[in-house]
Each structure stands twice: as structure tokens, then as C-alpha cells.
Amino acid sequence: MRWLSGFRSGAFRFALLLALVFGAGAALLLVVVERSISRYAVEATDGGLKSEAAILQGEDREGGRSNLLQAIALHRRAGGDEAFRYQLTDRRGRLLVNDIGTSNAKIGWGEVEVLDDPQDADARPEMLKSLGVPMPEGGVLVVATDTYDVQELRRGLGRFTIVAGVFITLFVLVGGYLLGGLFMRRLDRVNDAIGRVMAGNVAERLPTIGISREFDLLSSNLNAMLDRIGALMDGLRQVTTDIAHDLRTPLTRLRQQLEATREANSIDHYTAGIDVAVLQTDQILAIFRALLRIGTLEGGDGRQYFCPVNLSEVIGHVVAAHQPVAEDDGKTLLAEHEPGLVVAGDAELLAQMLTNLIDNAIRHTPAGSLIVSKLERMDDSVIATISDDGPGVPAGERVNVLSRFYRLDRSRHLPGTGLGMSLAAAIAALHHARIDLLDNSPGLRVRITFPKSPPALEHSASPSKNQAD
Incomplete structure (x- = not known):
């Protein structure tokens, strides 16, 4: 069907290739953006844990253990739903604070799985990222926070990357199809004009395509070529007319000479008549050679x-x-x-x-x-x-x-x-x-x-x- 011709056109195939390249480039860009944002979110979470641990270490160093416990309670109230979770042990390993729900307090980075709401039988497990640091008064402080928002952000960015990549690719494909259709319609006008030229309308000239200067230059050069071909055809017709008109007389004379020679009643007259006929034939051949030479020169040969x-x-x-x-x-x-x-x-x-x-x-x-x-x-x-x-x-x-x-x-x-x-x-x-x-x-x-x-x-x-x- 005609509407499928746009998909089979070279313009659409070029648009398809361009869409694939553009889609791959866009996907790569989106992946880089997703990775950058995810890394920033992780670094922000890690920075928050480090900052919280450093503040509480300072409280323990300057005010002692009682001051540290007051600071933890204050931070709980100030943080609300987004508050950090804490686990504090003394130098003997006894738990002084335990919001995390595990007794395994260790120094360094880690992950802890806890229930979102321990009182709810249907509570979902939640993964916390933790940082354990030694305290100046002895013991270990673990500060933890949930990474749910970070994970959701990363999942959202991943979905956006896929959807955006597909959308961009489809957008370029649709645009390529529309542009291919526009190009095909204009190219059809050129092909129609070429068909009329092939059918014998040598006065027909190709319209400009209008997509770019290069295509217009192509149409202009093809029209110049058609002008040249038309001039050569006019010259050929003129030569044919000239030959038919101007060679009629020498050919008629040659025929008359041959007829007269055929009626000759002596060898001398016969020989003289043949000599004259040969001379007239040479003159006719000279005319043909000159015409061929002129035609060759006018064609630009040499x-x-x-x-x-x-x-x-x-x-x-x-x-x-x-x-x-x-x-x-x-x-x-x-x-x-x-x-x-x-x-x-x-x-x-x-x-x-x-x-x-x-x-x-x-x-x-x-x-x-x-x-x-x-x-x-x-x-x-x-x-x-x-x-x-x-x-x-x-x-x-x-x-x-x-x-x-x-x-x-x-x-x-x-x-x-x-x-x-x-x-x-x-x-x-x-x-x-x-x-x-x-x-x-x-x-x-x-x-x-x-x-x-x-x-x-x-x-x-x-x-x-x-x-x-």
C-alpha cells in the first residue's frame, strides 16, 4: 500500500538508523544521570550518618554519658518520622539504647534488617544502613537510617530512564516517518517529471525538492543536463534537416551522372563518367566527415x-x-x-x-x-x-x-x-x-x-x- 512506502523509503531507513543512534545516546545520558543522582543520594545518606555520629561523639566527649543520652532523646523527638535510630553500648557491652532491635553493635558500615512496626503482625522488613563508631567514654554507638527513599528514587529513575528512552526513540521514529513522507511526496513530483521526460516531453524540467540546498543543487544540475540534452537533440534534428536538404542536390547530380555513364557509347566516355562520379562521391563523404566532426565537437568530446x-x-x-x-x-x-x-x-x-x-x-x-x-x-x-x-x-x-x-x-x-x-x-x-x-x-x-x-x-x-x- 502507498502509506507503507514511507517505511520502505531510504529517508525513513535513515531516520530509523538515526533514531536508534539517538535513542542509544539518550539512554546512555539518562543512565549517567540516574547513576549520578543515585550516587548523590547515597553520599547524602552516608554524610548524614557521619555527621550524626560525629555530633553524638562530641556530646559524649564534652558532657559525659548522661549528656549523650539526653542528646539522643532530643534528636529522636526533633527527627520525627525521619529520625535516626540508635544503639548504644557501654564499655562492658551492655545496651543503653537500642532502637535497632539487635544486640550486634559493631564499628564501621553495615546494614540491619528491622521490622517497620514491631507491634504489627503484617509489618514489612525494612533495611537500615548503619554506621558504628567508638565513643570517648567507652562503648559503641551505632547510628542507622532507612534507605527506603533512596531505593525508591533509584527505582523511579530507572523506570524514567527506560520510559524516556523508549519515548525518545518513538518520537524520532514518528518524526522520521513524517519527514520521510514529506520527502517522498516531493520526490514523487521529481519522479513524475522524469517520467514525463522519458515519455517524450523534453521541455519538462524537474521541480526543486526543497529539503536542503544539496537536493536543490541536484535538481538544478539535472535540469542543466536536460537543457544540454535538449540542445544536442535540437542540433541533431537540425543536422538531419540540413543533410536532407543540402545533400539532395549532390546526390541527384551523382545519380544523373551514373545514369549518363550507363548510356555511354565508348570506353573513354564511360571512364570519364566514372571519374566524375567518384569525385562527387568524395565530396559527399567530405560533407559527412565535416558534419560528424562538428557534432563531435559540439558534444564537448576532446x-x-x-x-x-x-x-x-x-x-x-x-x-x-x-x-x-x-x-x-x-x-x-x-x-x-x-x-x-x-x-x-x-x-x-x-x-x-x-x-x-x-x-x-x-x-x-x-x-x-x-x-x-x-x-x-x-x-x-x-x-x-x-x-x-x-x-x-x-x-x-x-x-x-x-x-x-x-x-x-x-x-x-x-x-x-x-x-x-x-x-x-x-x-x-x-x-x-x-x-x-x-x-x-x-x-x-x-x-x-x-x-x-x-x-x-x-x-x-x-x-x-x-x-x-
Whole structure:
């Protein structure tokens, strides 16, 4: 039944364990208190006997035996029902006073059993605690008192200890059950939300549990995870849509090419048609590889392999490799790089990103254009900028340029897949870098801002060929 779920919950089991520990601790505390009070009561009884015996010894020493007997009689009357009982013998062992009812007077501590009322046939035996002391005038004085109150106190404390321990344990158990029920109700709301997510409602988010900050932080992290999963699913749907839309044309061309090749009437035409089909297939495979690479990067894969990278060397090698290409196209590629700038990342991916940006600038600018690669430190950040003085990108199109397969109308006649900028954006995002497309008046300026690297990274960076290649 549902009401039993609270007893089966982890919260109640934890409360049960807590109740047992708390009950054991409370019982131990109560036992210590009971022992302390009992010891105090016993010490008070012993102290009273010692004090009474000492007073009567003083009476015997100062006033003699007759004065002692008067003092005993006076103490009897003054004590009432709570009076001490006395037994006094002279130096010859004769009984002078005997309230105890036994003739066995001895020095030291002892216990004597007497009847509560000797005249009553139904009288109960009563245990007296006694103290015998030698008297200055000779003989022995025994002072006794009943310990009934002390025994009753100890028994009462023992019962209270048991009852209080059981009550405290039950109280903690009941409180644990109620808290477990509260926790279960809130956890049920979380599980219901998870069920709706599993059923396909990816927009559902988990409510806060509210028991403690740690549980709320757990809900927040799970919601952040769901947001991330939702973004990845949106990206997957977008990739699927892009593939279906943008690969239709090259696949149609490939099919037409194969059909035309099948109708070829000579070996030369047949071979040429096959070569064209192979080239078109390679282009389609290149698109798939680029899409897979973008998807992998957007998923965050590879960040665990980051290490200090000398970005100055990486961009220097990329620019040096593209300068002859720019010159062949009648363009100028200049480098303005501050040396020794280090970021945390993957040298190969960073080189790929810079290659895409510089190659994009070379292919989409007219002859005579000036392309400038700049690397500098600004406000504790490392900034790489690729700028040109070509036709640029309209302000309304700059966000779209970073999307998969997007190409400006004036660039559709140029070879390419429309994935270079989106791959560069994915690499920048993997490195927690911000990529901005700005107006260069004229032309386009692409700025990548890397986050501040810890000093340990900069000190541990070692310029090496592997980092730059």
C-alpha cells in the first residue's frame, strides 16, 4: 500500500538508523544521570550518618554519658518520622539504647534488617544502613537510617530512564516517518517529471525538492543536463534537416551522372563518367566527415585532452602555409602576432579553425585584397583576428554564416560545402572561446576571444613543433 512506502523509503531507513543512534545516546545520558543522582543520594545518606555520629561523639566527649543520652532523646523527638535510630553500648557491652532491635553493635558500615512496626503482625522488613563508631567514654554507638527513599528514587529513575528512552526513540521514529513522507511526496513530483521526460516531453524540467540546498543543487544540475540534452537533440534534428536538404542536390547530380555513364557509347566516355562520379562521391563523404566532426565537437568530446598550446606558433605556421596560396591569387596575407601567447586547448583543432578562417578570407575576396592575421593579448584575454578588405558579410547574414551549409548568394558558384565557418565556430565553442563577425569597413573581421589561461599553463607551455604542426 502507498502509506507503507514511507517505511520502505531510504529517508525513513535513515531516520530509523538515526533514531536508534539517538535513542542509544539518550539512554546512555539518562543512565549517567540516574547513576549520578543515585550516587548523590547515597553520599547524602552516608554524610548524614557521619555527621550524626560525629555530633553524638562530641556530646559524649564534652558532657559525659548522661549528656549523650539526653542528646539522643532530643534528636529522636526533633527527627520525627525521619529520625535516626540508635544503639548504644557501654564499655562492658551492655545496651543503653537500642532502637535497632539487635544486640550486634559493631564499628564501621553495615546494614540491619528491622521490622517497620514491631507491634504489627503484617509489618514489612525494612533495611537500615548503619554506621558504628567508638565513643570517648567507652562503648559503641551505632547510628542507622532507612534507605527506603533512596531505593525508591533509584527505582523511579530507572523506570524514567527506560520510559524516556523508549519515548525518545518513538518520537524520532514518528518524526522520521513524517519527514520521510514529506520527502517522498516531493520526490514523487521529481519522479513524475522524469517520467514525463522519458515519455517524450523534453521541455519538462524537474521541480526543486526543497529539503536542503544539496537536493536543490541536484535538481538544478539535472535540469542543466536536460537543457544540454535538449540542445544536442535540437542540433541533431537540425543536422538531419540540413543533410536532407543540402545533400539532395549532390546526390541527384551523382545519380544523373551514373545514369549518363550507363548510356555511354565508348570506353573513354564511360571512364570519364566514372571519374566524375567518384569525385562527387568524395565530396559527399567530405560533407559527412565535416558534419560528424562538428557534432563531435559540439558534444564537448576532446576537452579532456587539452594542454598548454603556444597559439603564437600555431597561427604563425598556418599563415606561413597560406601566404603562397594568397600570392597565387593576387592577394596579400600579413601577420601581426604577439609572441609567446598560450591558451589551453588542442593544437590540431586550433590550427584547423585558423586554417578555415584564413582559407575563407582568401577564397571570398577579390584579387588585390589585403588579409591580416593578428594575435594579441588584451585585458587578460588572448584575441586572434582575421580581417580582410573584401566585400564583407551583411550585418543580417553574419549569424547565419556560422550555421551549417549556409552560403551567401554571391558565393554559391564557388566550390565548398558551407561547413567551414560552422566547423570553426564549433572548435571555438569547444575551447570556450567567443567568435564574433564584425564590420572591417570595408570587409569582414573575424575575432576569436580566448578565455584567460591560468598562469600555470603559461609557465608550463614549451614551444614545440608538435604543438604548432
